[in-house]
Amino acid sequence: MSGVLVVVEQHAGRIARISWEACAAAQHLGAQLSLPVSAVIVGAQVEAQISEVAARGLPRVARIEHPLLAQYTADGFTLALEQFVKAEQPDYIVFPHTYQVRDYAPALAARLGQVLISDVVAIGDGPVFTRQLLQGRLNGSYRHVGTGPCIISVQAGAFRAGETEKCAAEVTVVSPTIDPTQIRTKPGEPFRGSSQTVDLGSAQLIVSVGRGIKDAANIPIVQELATALGAELAASRPICDNGWLPMERQIGSSGQTVSPKLYLAVGISGAIQHLVGMKGSQCVVAINKDPDAPIFEVADYGIVGDLFEVVPALSAALKAAKG
Amino acid sequence: MKIIVAIKQVPERDAQVRINAAGKWIEEVDLQYALNESDAYALEEALQLKEKHGGEVTVVSAGPERVGQTIREALAKGADRAIYVASNDLGSRDALGVARLLAAAIQPENPDLILTGLQSEDLGLGQTGVILAEVLGLPHASLILHVEKTETGLTVKRELEEGWFQTIELPTPAVLTIQSGGNKLRYATLMGIKRAKIKEVRQVTASDLGVDVPPVVLMEGVTMPHKQKSTQMLGGSPKEAAAALVEKLKFEVRVL
Ligand SMILES: Cc1cc2nc3c(=O)[nH]c(=O)nc-3n(C[C@H](O)[C@H](O)[C@H](O)COP(=O)(O)OP(=O)(O)OC[C@H]3O[C@@H](n4cnc5c(N)ncnc54)[C@H](O)[C@@H]3O)c2cc1C
Ligand SMILES: Nc1ncnc2c1ncn2[C@@H]1O[C@H](COP(=O)(O)O)[C@@H](O)[C@H]1O
Numbered sequence: 001m002s003g004v005l006v007v008v009e010q011h012a013g014r015i016a017r018i019s020w021e022a023c024a025a026a027q028h029l030g031a032q033l034s035l036p037v038s039a040v041i042v043g044a045q046v047e048a049q050i051s052e053v054a055a056r057g058l059p060r061v062a063r064i065e066h067p068l069l070a071q072y073t074a075d076g077f078t079l080a081l082e083q084f085v086k087a088e089q090p091d092y093i094v095f096p097h098t099y100q101v102r103d104y105a106p107a108l109a110a111r112l113g114q115v116l117i118s119d120v121v122a123i124g125d126g127p128v129f130t131r132q133l134l135q136g137r138l139n140g141s142y143r144h145v146g147t148g149p150c151i152i153s154v155q156a157g158a159f160r161a162g163e164t165e166k167c168a169a170e171v172t173v174v175s176p177t178i179d180p181t182q183i184r185t186k187p188g189e190p191f192r193g194s195s196q197t198v199d200l201g202s203a204q205l206i207v208s209v210g211r212g213i214k215d216a217a218n219i220p221i222v223q224e225l226a227t228a229l230g231a232e233l234a235a236s237r238p239i240c241d242n243g244w245l246p247m248e249r250q251i252g253s254s255g256q257t258v259s260p261k262l263y264l265a266v267g268i269s270g271a272i273q274h275l276v277g278m279k280g281s282q283c284v285v286a287i288n289k290d291p292d293a294p295i296f297e298v299a300d301y302g303i304v305g306d307l308f309e310v311v312p313a314l315s316a317a318l319k320a321a322k323g
Numbered sequence: 324m325k326i327i328v329a330i331k332q333v334p335e336r337d338a339q340v341r342i343n344a345a346g347k348w349i350e351e352v353d354l355q356y357a358l359n360e361s362d363a364y365a366l367e368e369a370l371q372l373k374e375k376h377g378g379e380v381t382v383v384s385a386g387p388e389r390v391g392q393t394i395r396e397a398l399a400k401g402a403d404r405a406i407y408v409a410s411n412d413l414g415s416r417d418a419l420g421v422a423r424l425l426a427a428a429i430q431p432e433n434p435d436l437i438l439t440g441l442q443s444e445d446l447g448l449g450q451t452g453v454i455l456a457e458v459l460g461l462p463h464a465s466l467i468l469h470v471e472k473t474e475t476g477l478t479v480k481r482e483l484e485e486g487w488f489q490t491i492e493l494p495t496p497a498v499l500t501i502q503s504g505g506n507k508l509r510y511a512t513l514m515g516i517k518r519a520k521i522k523e524v525r526q527v528t529a530s531d532l533g534v535d536v537p538p539v540v541l542m543e544g545v546t547m548p549h550k551q552k553s554t555q556m557l558g559g560s561p562k563e564a565a566a567a568l569v570e571k572l573k574f575e576v577r578v579l
Contacts, residue, residue: 074453074462074463074464074465075462098484099465099466099482099483099484102449102450102453102465102466103453103464103465103466104453106418106449106450106453106454106457107453107454107456107457107463109419109454110419110422110454110457110458111457113419113539114419114539114540115417115418115419115450115454115538115539115540116418116450117540118448118449118450119447119449128543131447132447132548133445133446133447133545134334134340134349134444134445134447135336135444135447136548137340137548138342138349138545138546138547138548139545139546139547139548140542140544140545141542141543141544141545141546142540142541142542142543143540143541143543144539144540145538145539145540145541146537146538146539146540148539184462184493184494185462185463185464185491185492185493186491186492186493187489187490187491188489188490188491188492189489190483190487190488190489191487191488191489191490192486192487192488193486193487193488204578205578211336237503237504238360238503240504241503241504242507243507253484253485254482254484254485254486255485255486256485256486257485261576261578262572262576262578282576283576283578285568285572286554290337292340292547294548296550296554297548297550297551297552297554298552299552299554300554300555300576301554301555301556301557301568301571302554302555302556302557303556303557303564303568304556304558305561305564306561309561310561310564310565313561313562313564313565314565314568314569316565317562317565317566317568317569318569318579321569321573321579322579
């Protein structure tokens with residue numbers, strides 16, 4: 001086969017939604033290069049999900065199945081896909097950029113003598129792949145120059161999973177050769193972290209604080225703003241990592257996802273892992289001293305300035321307005 | 324336990340970003356540098372493992388001469404010694420090229436455990452540790468918050484998406500990529516800073532290590548992201564901006 005191969009991810013029988021964005025990116029690439037696009041899904045029993053994949057307008061879909069692939073391991077998935085890629089020889093391989101993909105796709109690429117172009121946000125003619133640098137403050141353009149497959153992963157939210165014409169896909173089942181001794185790690189079942197006592201998911205107003213606050217001792221400044229507004233207080237990861245606010249108030253890919261009427265980001269730069277947790281907000285306001293901070297990219301209103309001056313002024317203005 | 328920690332020097336977070344004349348990277352003159360954040364957590368995990376189980380912590384870092392400062396910082400925090408891979412052309416290597424360089428420097432040490440940060444703050448590849456494991460033929464686990472030594476190897480806590488976690492058992496030697504937040508970071512003490520000056524920093528060069536392979540992925544250039552969304556900027560003094568925002572929240576957003 002020559003063409004574009006998209007790797008669809010499933011967890012416990014459900015397809016990860018970002019897989020459809022990877023499909024969209026693969027179809028974009030296929031259209032640009034006039035290459036056929038096919039999909040592959042890996043697991044122990046993925047028959048039930050295959051019709052969902054096949055309905056995405058992909059002419060060919062493969063199921064890689066093996067009892068040792070029931071639970072994800074980097075070793076198992078790397079072996080399975082290594083064998084498949086060597087047999088099929090796709091020109092391009094597209095992954096969704098998930099925690100699972102981060103865990104094994106770099107190793108798979110290395111085993112194939114390749115390098116994963118990770119976290120792609122745009123594909124231009126060439127193809128040239130754009131990915132973010134310096135936590136979103138810069139874009140880099142990347143090109144694959146070697147022989148062999150060009151392997152990329154796409155960032156969440158970068159490609160729109162559109163409606164596609166349904167067509168009857170040709171489905172093949174592939175059984176890789178895997179020996180139990182080749183799987184060196186033993187994964188446990190997923191479990192939830194600390195008990196979640198605050199549900200920020202239903203909050204209407206959120207004031208969220210980032211590393212711009214500099215010190216735990218300054219948290220009361222934003223707490224006061226939240227109180228004046230009648231909002232819940234939330235934070236970016238470093239604030240929770242430092243223990244300045246509890247983990248359960250963290251917004252982002254490894255924290256909570258929120259969609260309030262108002263999200264007021266104070267001293268938050270706007271890294272993608274934070275944005276995915278809050279970009280469903282109806283209105284985003286950002287206060288940041290850096291006019292080029294990526295948070296302004298998603299903000300409806302922005303104030304460029306020192307939060308230690310702006311936040312107290314805002315608290316005072318809110319108190320006055322509310323009487 | 325013999326532990327290696329790969330540490331990377333990256334531009335300081337608040338540094339002003341300007342694209343250099345060649346359009347290939349940012350202007351490095353006057354740039355301040357710091358230890359990559361998740362690497363600081365990797366170092367902390369290594370130091371705590373050593374405190375519990377004994378052994379040795381060695382840091383390894385590849386880059387130009389300025390990297391020496393970050394190496395001293397790690398030694399001041401408690402690493403025992405360092406390997407410095409002198410290299411002025413890291414920018415022309417892809418992730419596999421950098422991982423091969425680090426692997427060649429690490430291999431003769433025969434460590435029980437290799438820790439890297441999850442992701443660098445400048446390139447943000449999030450790959451070097453996983454590739455390193457593949458190149459060295461070792462098992463790995465990524466996004467790790469806690470490491471426990473067991474009879475047969477390690478039990479680690481891995482972060483999953485949206486507040487989920489998972490435990491993984493794996494044999495040693497192994498490679499782990501460390502996520503931030505698992506421990507509280509320590510500061511270097513005055514005594515630590517003094518001691519760091521006499522700790523061993525062994526220098527090797529990329530050509531000593533003999534791993535020059537042509538890259539398969541090239542970064543051709545960098546650009547400033549262009550704004551797609553029109554944000555209404557509220558200017559003036561802090562007081563004026565605050566008043567303007569209150570107006571917007573009242574009459575346009577209607578949340579007051
Ligand atoms: C796998 C993975 C998962 C992650 N999950 C999450 C997650 O769930 N949630 C999350 O938030 N992050 C997450 N991160 C981390 C993320 O990449 C960023 O590092 C983090 O969001 C940065 O937080 P920040 O914006 O508060 O800090 P910084 O990036 O340090 O930004 C601080 C901002 O404050 C501004 N500032 C500084 N001083 C002032 C001042 N006096 N006045 C006004 N502004 C000021 C600066 O200009 C800067 O923009 C994750 C990372 C990885 C790799
Ligand atoms: N030049 C380097 N020297 C030492 N360690 C590095 C270097 N580059 C990357 N690493 C390690 O690999 C991790 C992941 O980097 P990256 O793949 O660039 O996101 C970093 O956090 C470091 O631990």
